Amino acid sequence: MIGAIAASRQRLLHARHSPALASMALSWRLHGLPVCGSTEVVLNQLLAAGASAPLAVFSRRQRYGHGQRGRVWLSSPGGVWLSAALPWPQNPATAADPGLAVAVGLALQLESLGLKAEIKWPNDLLLDGRKLAGLLPRLRLRSGRIRWAQVGLGVNGRNRVPEGAINLAEALGRRCQTSAVEALSARILSALDWAAGHAGDPDGVVIEARQRLHLPPDPLRIRGEPWQAVGLNRDGSLALALGERRLAWHRTF
Template sequence: MPDALPSIALPPGWRLDARDRVGSTNDEARALAVAGAAHGTIVWARRQDAARGRRGRAWSSPEGNLACSAILRPDIPFARAGELTFVVGVALADAVASFGVEPKLKWPNDLQIAGDKLAGILLEAAVAPDRSVDWIVAGTGVNIAHHPQLADYHATDLHAAGARDAAVETVLERYAAALDRRLAEWRADGFDATRAAWLGRAVGLGARIKVRLETETLEGVFEHIDPSGALILRTDTGRHSITAGDVFFGRG
């Protein structure tokens, strides 16, 4: 029999759906959202067996790392759904920073420490008949005790970065509290406040980067993100507004 799952302190109005083992917390949260689960429901599992990242990429999620997915019902036009990627990213960075490390945000949805990937974010959303957001599932995976050894990118975990006191339960609690605060800020002040906070931790801002698109790779200076969250890249041929792509800089 698996050990009992510990209790987690969440902000008022939030609730935890704790599991021992699932295929994907995003899949579980999506099913709950379709069934009408309330805003602020977090699905957390000790272990995921079929975790995934952007574009269907595999994501390593062994026990000892954080895997959770939050159901959000923000009551906004569907065109603004992408803003929540940045809200979640800033909140996750707040939580990680509380352990005494310095996370950076890589556009659009990764956290890094010293250039190494620490965490990833995957948002999935449903549109209502009136073109508003029905629900958003914000999945997060944070390397706490383990990180993968992969050829295509460098990774790290909180313990390896020096945050030896970080545990899954405390990271989850601090992330939920930060997400609650950042959502309240976003509702009150709009995306500009979130955008400013995100840019304050952005990696590669003002530097030359490469952005791999579906059909080409562009190279230029990462100038900023615009009010919709698109990356603005200045190349020799002008400025490009990029809404989806893979960013490369620094080490190969």
């Protein structure tokens, strides 16, 4: 698995149309498993044992993956399921939101395949209004300084998906090899390269995210009130409006 991902990554980085990707490429340490309880648990164990970022753990299937607010993360064979630790600027005040940076990196990879992706704040990536990917970002801090960024990612490749979701095979046409797990994994690593390469440019990341932001038509109910999402604030929080009132909804790490 890891050998095939590494080979796909080298082919992608050396493609003539990807010089920018090659210049941002990180020296990833990759671990692959046929099945595990949670890639995040395995990643944390490796980090606790002395491993360092950039580090990524892939699994063909997770038994107990979890997403936003502890929801079960379905991780069946045919998708890409991973957790990764990325180098990140130490000062939280000058560091980009890792969730937005990774989402933009993924969107750019999809755009290079001719697909138009939208970012559904805070944790989803959509194609044609249907969920293609979910991510769960975290910042690991010590004494108020960032040690590294961490992200759990699930991207639908060729796996079966529930109603309201889409996989890459359907979006591209089932004969396209990009939806193969190894090729898709290589593109995800390049998306993470982009995120780490722009981690020190929070304004630039927000500008890119705004261009791809999905604004839900229905209001969000907060404390019983219907707030409408209207955009992204400079700090990456979701801008909400209720008449003349404004509210910033922040992601928690």
